[in-house]
Amino acid sequence: MKKGQAALEFLMTYGWAILVVLAAIAALAYFGVLNPSKFTPDTCIASSGMGCLGKPIIGASSVLLSIGSGLGYDVDIDPTKMSDTFSGCSRLICDLGNITSCVSSGSKSLKDGQGLTIQLTGCTFSANANIVKGEIQLNYTNPQSKLTEKIIIGITGKQ
Numbered sequence: 291m292k293k294g295q296a297a298l299e300f301l302m303t304y305g306w307a308i309l310v311v312l313a314a315i316a317a318l319a320y321f322g323v324l325n326p327s328k329f330t331p332d333t334c335i336a337s338s339g340m341g342c343l344g345k346p347i348i349g350a351s352s353v354l355l356s357i358g359s360g361l362g363y364d365v366d367i368d369p370t371k372m373s374d375t376f377s378g379c380s381r382l383i384c385d386l387g388n389i390t391s392c393v394s395s396g397s398k399s400l401k402d403g404q405g406l407t408i409q410l411t412g413c414t415f416s417a418n419a420n421i422v423k424g425e426i427q428l429n430y431t432n433p434q435s436k437l438t439e440k441i442i443i444g445i446t447g448k449q
Contacts, residue, residue: 330421332447340428340441343386343405348422348447351413353379356386357443358405365430366397367406375424379410400430408443415449422447 318324334342334355343356353376359365369381382392386405400406408426415422428441 330446330448333445335444337440337442340443342443346445346447348445348449350449351411351415353410353413353422353445354389354407355443355445356405356407359400359402362402363433364399364401365433367400367428367430368395368397369393370395371429372408372426373429374410374426376410376413376415379413382409382411383407384409420448422449 315324322328332345332348334344334346336342336357339359339361341358341360343358346353346355348354367383369383372381372383374381380394382389382394383398384390384392384407385398386407389407389409392407392409398406410426415424423446424444426443426445428443429438430441431437432439
């Protein structure tokens with residue numbers, strides 16, 4: 291008889307402790323403390339030869355980021371030869387830090403060791419509107435090999 295009572299008390303004690311822990315986790319989830327979108331950093335990662343200068347600025351329907359060249363040679367970047375994984379974006383390329391000098395066609399020269407600003411406007415982001423994740427692809431002709439090469443820039447951030 292005493293063994294049954296000891297077992298029941300043991301289960302009840304740990305049962306209440308587990309119930310309290312589950313209630314605490316549920317309360318944290320309800321109030322948004324465990325929301326992973328709060329912990330998503332703003333990141334910009336470019337493929338070899340290019341680098342992001344700072345974090346991307348993500349708006350309700352736009353992305354603004356700056357890139358720097360470390361390719362070892364000058365290239366011309368044409369917005370009409372760019373692509374992205376967002377939908378409905380207009381692509382502009384601007385002089386570094388000067389978004390009034392943007393072009394949507396033609397090309398901007400990206401000199402080795404210098405940078406450009408890329409602006410995407412009018413974009414439609416995925417259903418999860420708080421987190422923006424996508425890629426921008428820049429195509430250029432390598433002046434040394436005369437081959438078309440591409441640079442992929444990955445962007446992640448919050449609106």
